[in-house]
Structure formats: C-alpha cells, structure tokens
Amino acid sequence: MKGIEILNNPFLNKGTAFTKEERKTYGLEGVLPAQVQTLEQQAVQAYGQYLSKSTDLEKRIFLMNLFNTNRTLFYKLMGQHVVEFMPVVYDPTVADSIEQYNELFVRPQDAAFLSIDEPEAIKASLQNAAAGRDIRLIVVTDAEGILGIGDWGVNGVDIAIGKLMVYTAAAGINPSQVLPVSIDAGTNNQELLNDPLYLGNRHERVYGERYYDFVDQFVDATQELFPKLLLHWEDFGRSNAANILEKYEDKITTFNDDIQGTGIVVLAGVLGALNISGEDLTKQTVMTFGAGTAGVGIANQLLDEMTRQGLSEDEARKHFYLVDKQGVLFEDTADLTNGQKPFTRQRSEFDNADELTNLTAAVKAIHPTIIIGTSTQPGAFTEEIVKEIAAHTERPIIFPLSNPTKLAEAKAEDLIKWTDGKALIGTGIPAADVEYKGVTYQIGQANNALMYPGLGLGIIASTASRVNGETLSQASHALGGIVDTTQPGAAVLPPVSKLTEFSQTIAEVVGQSVLDQQLNKEEIKDIKQAVEDMKWYPEYHSLDAE
Numbered sequence: 001m002k003g004i005e006i007l008n009n010p011f012l013n014k015g016t017a018f019t020k021e022e023r024k025t026y027g028l029e030g031v032l033p034a035q036v037q038t039l040e041q042q043a044v045q046a047y048g049q050y051l052s053k054s055t056d057l058e059k060r061i062f063l064m065n066l067f068n069t070n071r072t073l074f075y076k077l078m079g080q081h082v083v084e085f086m087p088v089v090y091d092p093t094v095a096d097s098i099e100q101y102n103e104l105f106v107r108p109q110d111a112a113f114l115s116i117d118e119p120e121a122i123k124a125s126l127q128n129a130a131a132g133r134d135i136r137l138i139v140v141t142d143a144e145g146i147l148g149i150g151d152w153g154v155n156g157v158d159i160a161i162g163k164l165m166v167y168t169a170a171a172g173i174n175p176s177q178v179l180p181v182s183i184d185a186g187t188n189n190q191e192l193l194n195d196p197l198y199l200g201n202r203h204e205r206v207y208g209e210r211y212y213d214f215v216d217q218f219v220d221a222t223q224e225l226f227p228k229l230l231l232h233w234e235d236f237g238r239s240n241a242a243n244i245l246e247k248y249e250d251k252i253t254t255f256n257d258d259i260q261g262t263g264i265v266v267l268a269g270v271l272g273a274l275n276i277s278g279e280d281l282t283k284q285t286v287m288t289f290g291a292g293t294a295g296v297g298i299a300n301q302l303l304d305e306m307t308r309q310g311l312s313e314d315e316a317r318k319h320f321y322l323v324d325k326q327g328v329l330f331e332d333t334a335d336l337t338n339g340q341k342p343f344t345r346q347r348s349e350f351d352n353a354d355e356l357t358n359l360t361a362a363v364k365a366i367h368p369t370i371i372i373g374t375s376t377q378p379g380a381f382t383e384e385i386v387k388e389i390a391a392h393t394e395r396p397i398i399f400p401l402s403n404p405t406k407l408a409e410a411k412a413e414d415l416i417k418w419t420d421g422k423a424l425i426g427t428g429i430p431a432a433d434v435e436y437k438g439v440t441y442q443i444g445q446a447n448n449a450l451m452y453p454g455l456g457l458g459i460i461a462s463t464a465s466r467v468n469g470e471t472l473s474q475a476s477h478a479l480g481g482i483v484d485t486t487q488p489g490a491a492v493l494p495p496v497s498k499l500t501e502f503s504q505t506i507a508e509v510v511g512q513s514v515l516d517q518q519l520n521k522e523e524i525k526d527i528k529q530a531v532e533d534m535k536w537y538p539e540y541h542s543l544d545a546e
Helices: 020-025 039-051 056-069 073-080 083-090 093-099 119-130 154-172 210-225 241-248 257-277 293-308 315-316 359-366 383-390 412-418 451-459 469-479 496-516 527-534
Strands: 114-115 137-141 180-186 230-234 254-256 284-289 318-326 370-373 396-399 423-426 432-435 437-443
Touching: 020 359, 020 496, 039 056, 039 073, 039 284, 056 073, 056 083, 056 093, 073 083, 083 093, 083 154, 083 315, 083 496, 093 154, 093 318, 114 119, 119 180, 119 210, 137 154, 154 180, 154 230, 154 496, 180 210, 180 257, 210 241, 230 257, 230 451, 230 496, 241 254, 241 293, 241 469, 254 257, 257 293, 257 396, 257 423, 257 451, 257 469, 284 359, 293 315, 293 318, 293 423, 315 432, 318 359, 359 383, 412 432, 451 469, 451 496, 451 527, 469 496
Parallel strands: 114 180, 137 180, 137 230, 230 254, 284 318, 284 370, 370 396, 396 423
Antiparallel strands: 432 437
16 A cells, blocks of 8 residues: 555554655655654644634534544544543534534445345445454444434434544544444435435335344344454334344343443442432432433343342332333333333322323322433423422432433523532533532533443453443442542532543453453453553554555
C-alpha cells in the first residue's frame, strides 16, 4: 500500500504527521505540505476547527469527517474532550444525525450493511467490511426501537457507529478491531418509505420466521469469521430484543445493551442511592413507568440483585410494579410481551384495580420508593406524583431516564424542589448541578456509557465465553461503589468526566469475575495485565502498510 491509498486509510493515515522518511518510503513526497506536525499540534488545530462550528450537528459532521480520515487523531481529540464530545458523537445529537442520515451520507464509515433480502450475502458482506481486520467487537442494530425516536431503518447504523466510538474513547478498545453492523429488515417508518433519498430497503419490516432465520445466519457467520468476538445487540424492537438475547446468551459471548446495559447502569445508580440513604434494596418497592425493552430489562436486573441479596424469586417479584400506557400491567392485560408477563399483578391485590389506568392512580395505590421512567412521556412525573411518592418514603429514588431532553419524565431541578432536597436522582441526559437551600446537588446521569465500555473491555480481555448475571452484578457494584456518600448532595453515579478511570476499574472487576467463574477461553494469570495489554492508545506508530 502506498501514497494516496495510505492517506485514504483511516487506520493508517497520519496526515501532516508523516515523517520525512515515511513520506519517502511510502510514496507520500509532494502530496502533503512540507511541515511535519506532531499529533498534539494536529489535535490543537482540529479542536479549533471544531469550535468554529455553530451547531452540535455541524460539530458532529466535522468530527465524523475526522473519524473517516484519521482514527488516531479523532480519538486523541475525543480523549482530551470526552465530556464535551460525548453528547455530540452520541446521545442526544446522534438522533439528529439519524433523522438526516440520507441527506448527510458521505461514507459508510466501515460498517457492514446486511439486507434481509440477500441472506446469501451475509458472510461476504461481513468479510468485505472487516477487510482482513481481527474483529473482537460488533455492535449490531436493526434500528426498530431507537429510544426516543423509534424506527429509523438503515439510518440507525449511526447508533452502532457512535456506540463503538464510546467503547474506544472510554475503554481503549482498538478501533481497528470493531465493526458496526446494520441489519436492514425494512422499516415501518412511512416518512422513510416515502423519502426518495432513503438508502435502505423500501418495504415494511420483515418479522417472524424469515427474520429469525436471517439473524441465525448472521450469528453463525460472525462465529465462523470472528472466533474471539463479543456481539453487542442495540436498539432492536420490543417484539424481538428479548427473544434474540434469550436464544443466544447461553451459546455465545453476547450482550444486549438496552436490556442488560440499561439495567446494570440503573442498578448501579440504585445501589449508589442506597449507599447514600443507608437503606436496603430488599425493602424497596419498585415502579417502572414504560414497560418496553429498557423498562423490563431494568426490572429484571433489580430483581436479579434482590435474589442475590437473599430473597427468593417469588418474594422479590412482589416488590415490582410495571406501568405502561394501559396503566398497571395485570395478568389479563391485552398484548403483553414475554418480558412483561412475569411482572404482572393480580387484580385481586387492589380494591380499585379497574381505576389503575394511569400513573397518578398507580402511585397513590402502590406508594413506590423507587420510580424509574423509560416511557418517553415528557413531564410524566408531575409535582403531584412526586410529592405523593415523597410523602411515603424518606429518600425517594427517582430516575427520569427517557431521552433526548424533550422526552424526559421530569427535570432534576424540579425533583429537588418538590421533595425539599430529599430525592436521589438519576437522569437519562446530562443535568447541571442544582443549588437548593445552600446545598449543591450533583445529578448522576444513568448513561449506559458509564458501563458498557468497561464491561466490554473486561469481557474481551478475559476471553469470556459467556456474559452472565453474576458478572453483570459485579459490574454494577463496581460502578455504584464509586459514589462519595459523605458529600452533601452527592450524585448517585460518578461523572462522565471520570469515564476513562472507572471504565478501567469495571473492566478489571468484570475480568476477575470471568476468571473466578472459569468462563475464560484462554489461560490468564493476571487480569489487570490482561486488561492493560488489550487497551489501545491514540498514538502514532511506525507505519506497517504492507
């Protein structure tokens, strides 16, 4: 590989940082300005260009162009500005990027696009996109259930790309060893089907046997091509997400971020809140408002933790109430998903069961001590509801998790005011500190990015054959244990600004859990060293462009 080919390869390109010797050796003489820059100088220059952009979407487009041309410089810059860049490369700005994907499309960004209409091309498509790279991590999406914006067809590949950016920026997973994958099963988004610029399959979504056969073929191909792979499922619809995870979780190394990732981050936040309040998880009453994939995943993770703390499963289930658009979910509620069914209640438990058709009525009847919102219903946690919760527990745990901002169930500032500073809060989007009666309340963001990078690094470094409940529980305790319980107004989760540090901690805890359970495929004597050996750093090295 020589000359322009190298400049066009984002994994090899150094731009103006190629030395005089490299320019001579690899046919780059005369195709770059004479000055040789350092990576640090390039980062300063690139950050200046970033700051010149007036909107977050323009900033994201600039960063994507940098990503497309020079991975090392991109991650050097992101590592220096991780708090600033996270909401730009991922949530919430990624939603704008997805909605305008067809208009903004320039390059496929090394993703694999798998069409349900061409199952025979799955293996070749993965091979072509991997281009000989040693793939250790795939984030795959069919983009039916993107939180907050729904079904966006092939446009949702930006979710997989953004997720992998965070894996690398936070945990140091080598960007040449990751692969974003889009399963294009069609779309039920009529706006896309009517859009002449839409780049995906122009038909309604395929479901049922044909869909699951395609997923089977995809999984088989990944296992054949990439034997050391962690397969991460992202934003699948509620009718498919749990079914897919249940089918493969005991067969391959796999993880669903919406079901398990959201669950373990929320569990970590709840554990952090209970560390502050000094209360016991097994004595809490949990209400989940929004009983989709994320809401059920959270309930399952909290249920699993209650059983680990000594309750039987039957005892633990008595602590949970799921509320959806129909109200409290009962055994006879129509159209229950398989995930919802184990959490339904009996109408005989209530004198007024027929009246529990909305959140206000449910809260008044049940008196939850923990309420978690994944409903995408803006403002659903009203002052009346919040004050009702606070009247029956000393330190209510309130997590309005829906995002983007316009869909949040409540604002942190209001929750502090309505509970007179007693609420322990986790939000789905970044929230500023709240000043109230002389105390600065820091607001923890229950962002999956706090968890999945370290989790993924630990799984890959430990050569885990499975991802199980014990490992996920250990990861939650590691994250929840970082909270400073002595500080007035302390956050229930650590800040994104320390993401790199605690991702390393989580990776080591996860890796040790894998070794303790003897789930590692290869012999590992020192997990800390194994994690360090797996990490990639954004630095230029001597060129190997053979």
